[in-house]
Amino acid sequence: MQRRHLLLGGAAAGVGAIAAAGVQLASSAPSSAPAAALDDDGARGAETVPFHGARQAGVGTAAQAHGVFVALDLKAGTSRARVRSLLRLLTQDAARLTQGRPALADTEAELAVRPARLTVTFGFGPGLFRIAAPAQAPAWLRALPAFGIDRLRPEFSDGDLLLQICADDPLTLAHAQRMLLKDSRSFATVRWVQQGFRRAYGTEQSGTTMRNLFGQVDGTSNPAPGTEGFETVVYGDERIRPWVKDGTSLVLRRISMNLDTWDELDRSGREESVGRKLANGAPLTGTEEHDEPDFTALNQVGFPVIADFSHLRRARPDDPSQRIFRRAFNYDAPPAGAGVSESGLLFASFQADVDRQFVPIQKRLDELDLLNQWTTPIGSAVFAVPPGCAPDGFVGEGLFGE
Numbered sequence: 001m002q003r004r005h006l007l008l009g010g011a012a013a014g015v016g017a018i019a020a021a022g023v024q025l026a027s028s029a030p031s032s033a034p035a036a037a038l039d040d041d042g043a044r045g046a047e048t049v050p051f052h053g054a055r056q057a058g059v060g061t062a063a064q065a066h067g068v069f070v071a072l073d074l075k076a077g078t079s080r081a082r083v084r085s086l087l088r089l090l091t092q093d094a095a096r097l098t099q100g101r102p103a104l105a106d107t108e109a110e111l112a113v114r115p116a117r118l119t120v121t122f123g124f125g126p127g128l129f130r131i132a133a134p135a136q137a138p139a140w141l142r143a144l145p146a147f148g149i150d151r152l153r154p155e156f157s158d159g160d161l162l163l164q165i166c167a168d169d170p171l172t173l174a175h176a177q178r179m180l181l182k183d184s185r186s187f188a189t190v191r192w193v194q195q196g197f198r199r200a201y202g203t204e205q206s207g208t209t210m211r212n213l214f215g216q217v218d219g220t221s222n223p224a225p226g227t228e229g230f231e232t233v234v235y236g237d238e239r240i241r242p243w244v245k246d247g248t249s250l251v252l253r254r255i256s257m258n259l260d261t262w263d264e265l266d267r268s269g270r271e272e273s274v275g276r277k278l279a280n281g282a283p284l285t286g287t288e289e290h291d292e293p294d295f296t297a298l299n300q301v302g303f304p305v306i307a308d309f310s311h312l313r314r315a316r317p318d319d320p321s322q323r324i325f326r327r328a329f330n331y332d333a334p335p336a337g338a339g340v341s342e343s344g345l346l347f348a349s350f351q352a353d354v355d356r357q358f359v360p361i362q363k364r365l366d367e368l369d370l371l372n373q374w375t376t377p378i379g380s381a382v383f384a385v386p387p388g389c390a391p392d393g394f395v396g397e398g399l400f401g402e
Contacts, residue, residue: 044201045114045169051095053388055246056395058121059234059327059350060225063210064166065201066173067329069252069346070181071159071381072188074127083132084400086187087122090163091394093183094120094176103179116169116201118176122395123162123250123383133399138243140354141384144251147366149377156254156379159191164250164348168201194254194379196329196346209281209289212330213257213343214374216274217281219326220289221316233323236352240321244398246387249354253347254331254379260339262374273370275312283312307370314369315361322360325350344375354382 049057074083093103098118102109129137143158163180167173181190198210212218223229236242243249262270271277275284275293283293284305293312297305306313317323326349333342351357365372386396393402 045116045172046100047117047168048099048115049117049119051098051120051388052391055235056121056385056388057098058119058164058166059248059325059385060230061117061119061166062206062225063198063327063329064117064119065168065198066170067164067166067196067198067346067348068173068177069194069196069348070163070165070177071125071191071193072161072163072184073191074131074160074188078131078187080132080400082187083128084396086161086184087396088394089183090120090122090180091389091396093179094395095391097176097179103183105182106179108175111171111175112179114169114172116167116172118165118167118172120176120180121162121164121166121250121385123164123385124396124399125158125160125162125381125383127160129384129399132396136244136399138249138353138384140249141243141382144354144362144380144382145359147362147377149366149372149375150380151376151378152380153378155192156194156381157192158381159383161188162250162252162381162383192379194252194331194346196331198329210328210330212328212345213259213332213341214262214270214274215278216270216276217289218328218345220276220281221323222325223323229323230325232352233357234325234350234352240352240356242352243384244387248350248352248385249358250383250385251347251349251351251354251358252379252381252383253349253377255345255347256342256376256378257344258374258376259341259343272307273310273373275306275310309368309370311365311369311371314364314367317361317364319360322357323351324357324361344378350385 049061051057096103097112098115098120100113100115102112106112126137126141129141165173165176209217209219223233234248235246267278271284276282277284281289282291285294285297293306295304295306295313299305326347328348329346331344331346335342349358386398389395389397
């Protein structure tokens with residue numbers, strides 16, 4: 001074939017593709033996506049999590065295998081009306097994608113039909129409130145106090161709008177992220193993207209506490225969703241009131257874990273640093289993971305079995321109101337230099353009031369926690385998580401008097 005024919009043939013094919021895409025985008029029924037004529041016998045990809053409701057999904061939802069946190073900065077000169085339009089558009093597409101339906105202008109609709117428990121959770125930063133509703137911004141919505149252990153980097157910190165996107169399938173997750181960023185590009189720019197993972201869906205029984213890359217169980221003390229303790233910690237009570245009914249807060253900390261020097265510790269040293277047994281996460285004074293730790297117990301030479309400098313002791317408050325709900329993900333980036341790993345934890349913490357619940361715990365960890373020898377916070381961001389919405393509404397509508 002002559003080169004001219006190849007070029008002309010490629011151009012014709014390109015025109016045909018553009019025309020076909022135009023027809024799809026112009027169609028009023030993007031749900032002309034592949035019908036769900038799928039063999040779901042034993043398949044997990046068809047599972048959905050409801051999007052609409054008084055509260056947003058992705059907080060009390062059982063954590064998925066994969067998560068991505070995307071922070072956006074609103075473009076200079078963005079008006080209040082434009083913020084409203086952005087939130088409505090994102091809500092519409094998030095609602096569709098989480099139920100296995102393509103986004104409104106989805107050119108890869110086949111990728112939407114397996115939601116795999118996809119959730120999209122919105123968080124609002126100080127910049128969004130300044131434009132949309134300055135008077136409604138909670139008092140704690142600001143950067144955390146400066147901690148001595150922090151080595152924060154701007155490429156992992158702050159942001160005007162957060163999208164927490166989670167699913168049990170990485171392809172579903174990547175597609176949802178792309179669709180929502182396409183919605184946002186006329187209104188905002190991407191500040192950072194942080195990706196994380198847990199064990200693959202089905203690897204362990206549902207409800208098993210995750211393990212971080214130190215090999216330790218992570219989240220044993222979490223209040224269980226659906227319990228009174230969870231309601232109090234995440235959505236407040238008469239003592240610690242939420243910033244808005246059915247709203248909460250999210251603190252995201254990117255914590256670098258020095259696995260290369262952690263490898264130098266023997267097994268007993270690792271357990272004493274954390275205060276828990278590696279085998280099953282039980283406190284050093286117990287036998288099962290959820291046994292209550294005994295901080296008064298002494299060893300044969302009179303020292304506490306669970307040391308005062310252990311992570312368990314420093315993270316466990318004496319004041320029961322100083323509790324959080326952690327929904328963390330591991331991350332593993334390409335190593336730099338001579339190191340073997342560049343890994344860590346995306347520590348996502350939900351609580352009704354950041355100042356009264358999260359900050360006191362972090363101060364204690366900053367002062368003494370032995371794990372500080374191997375962990376370094378390199379990113380930090382605080383967001384207000386608004387309530388959910390009805391099918392005819394959008395997330396954040398309360399900021400606009402709706």
